[in-house]
Amino acid sequence: MRPGQLSDALKRVLQEAQVTLIQNESPWVGLSLLCTGSHGPTWLAKSGLPVNEQGRVQTDACLKVNGKTNIFASGDCGVISNAPRAASGVWAVRAATPLATNLEAACQGKPLVPWRPQRRALQLIGTHRNTAWAEWGGWRLEPSPLIWRLKQRIDRTFMAGFQQHASMANATPMACRGCAAKLPAQPLGAALERVGLGGQPEDAGRLPGNPGMLQSVDGFPALVTDPWLNGRLTALHACSDLWACGASVSSAMATITLPMVPSETQQELLVQTMAGIRSVLDEQSAELIGGHTMESRVAAPTPASLGVQIALTVNGSNTSPWLKSGLRAGDALLISRPLGTGVLFAGSMTGATSAPDLDSALRSMATSQHTLLKQVEPIEEHIHACTDITGFGLLGHLGEMLQNNPRIRIQLNGSAIPAYSGSLELFERGVTSTLAPSNRAAWRWLEGPVQLQQQPVCCSAGAVGGPSNLWPPAAGLHQRSRRSSHSDGPWIQIGRATAEHG
The missing domain is CATH 3.90.650.10 (PurM-like C-terminal domain)
Structure with missing residues (x-):
């Protein structure tokens, strides 16, 4: 390292910390710290993606990799070709919002939104004596306790954002979603008895006047945040009632409750949910013949996709369905x-x-x-x-x-x-x-x-x-x-x- 690269203030701080700078021609003695600078991992250069001299993937202003259709890069591994910035946590964090916006837009076939990162970033560097110095472009403040307190406040506020969900999870037990959200067997059975509907439970019911036709209804609150996958899982869950009767599924109707979110978001959630449901029915040559939608009257969860609730009525046929109640000793x-x-x-x-x-x-x-x-x-x-x-x-x-x-x-x-x-x-x-x-x-x-x-x-x-x-x-x-x-x-x-x- 050349001494001329460092300011006098930085040299004094290093001296007080008993850190000796080793020049290029000096021998290394004892414990040494090697500062190499930032460089992208070698596998990026070998991946076929365009990289700059520092090994960082080159992107356009929308964070999409140059020459690639569906690959994005941000943070220390990426750099905007027309607006290069140094590898720093400041720009990596600020890239999160435009990256999320453009990933969503790409999935929906919408235009991408360009992002121009700020030219400079405030850098706060701590010392061993509860002080820190600040640097903004070419402007620099010498080490100060006040700057140290500012750095601590910024760092702790940032980290607290990652700990909030963990503390909430530990406060009270969280009710399970998906099929575990169904009513327990005891209150369900007692309620059915009180209204004269008790007896042997079966996975599907026979339609009056057409004993060969079977029908079942099933569903649950969103199990996963991906609305397409949630629609598929719910449809598979509902169809399994008919499969357990030995019946093939011929058609289904869906009742879908959507969270209270902007109409554009509701539309996308509904499209993805129905596509997931149809992916299951199409595999069986079955049809989605209708349904009903509702809007929830409770606050939307985060993410909003967890507010989707699906109930499916599935139809099939089997003149001699398998029953729950037919087991025999020795089976x-x-x-x-x-x-x-x-x-x-x-x-x-x-x-x-x-x-x-x-x-x-x-x-x-x-x-x-x-x-x-x-x-x-x-x-x-x-x-x-x-x-x-x-x-x-x-x-x-x-x-x-x-x-x-x-x-x-x-x-x-x-x-x-x-x-x-x-x-x-x-x-x-x-x-x-x-x-x-x-x-x-x-x-x-x-x-x-x-x-x-x-x-x-x-x-x-x-x-x-x-x-x-x-x-x-x-x-x-x-x-x-x-x-x-x-x-x-x-x-x-x-x-x-x-x-x-x-």
Whole structure:
């Protein structure tokens, strides 16, 4: 380093801190600090993107990479070709708003908005004695306690913005979204009894005058912030009721509640939501034949997409639908998908769920299982009972199947129950879904112990759960536990139905 590059004030501060400057020809002695300046990572230059001499990706004023259609760059890795600025946190932070604006505009096919960053930025540099100096372009103030207090205030205010959500999450437990937002089984059953609608629950109802037609209604508040993905997940969740009856989906109607936000935002949320719903129906050659929209009368959450609520009425046909209530002693219990989505999403609300675990579960949940109907066609006559595992969890839905079979018990093999990656670890840390406590009432239907670490996953609410079938052992269907190319998960035997003794 050449001494002439530093101001006298900076030299005095370094001297007081007992920092010795090493000139280019001086030997290094003891602990040394090497200042290299800012340079982009080498992989950017090898990526094929245009970079400047400092290795930073060159963009236009809209932060779009030069010569590229859908790639943006900002912060220390990017630089606007016609308005270059030094790599600094000031410009990186200020680029956030124009970057978000242009990403949204690009997704909507709207014109991008150019951004011209400020030419200079205030730089506050602290010393070891609770003082700091300030620099603005060529103007500089020597170290002062007043500047130090200003720097502390700016830094602490900035960091507080990242801690606000964490402190809110720790204050009170947050209610789970998605399917875990459904009413617990006990108050639901009691209310149905009081109005004369009690009895054996089924996944779908037969339409009067046309017993071959089946209909079901399902839905929940937004589970994820992406309205398209949320529409797809909700549609898959609703369709699984008909799949659990052995019926193919032919049509659906949607009731969508939108948050109180500007009409332009409502329109975009509705477009994305319906596109997600149709992506599921199109795969089944089914149609969205109508629906209804409403505007919420409560304040919109942040982000507003979490204020979308969807209910779907789905229609299908099967003259001999599978029922929940047909299980028999000796039937094998098979499951087509892992458990634990409820606790993964409960953990995500407080930052406890890892991103890879959540992404893995979402990929599975977003994969349609309608092809399972074709897979089981050759042995359909051997299926005695079936249900999908969603909000009430494995135990809750097994309890529904046993409601009118008082002499049947379920023997589960806890070690065979598949769980999504990360879910068991969250249970060990005390994370549970909102419906888990009420779902535990179904323990009474079990025969024999279940391993301790598997108990919580049996009670956890699920979203877009897979079908659970009960098969007679004589059918030899244990061979079908192998992985299948027709679905995203294998059929796994996790237990069997037994007769109550005595």
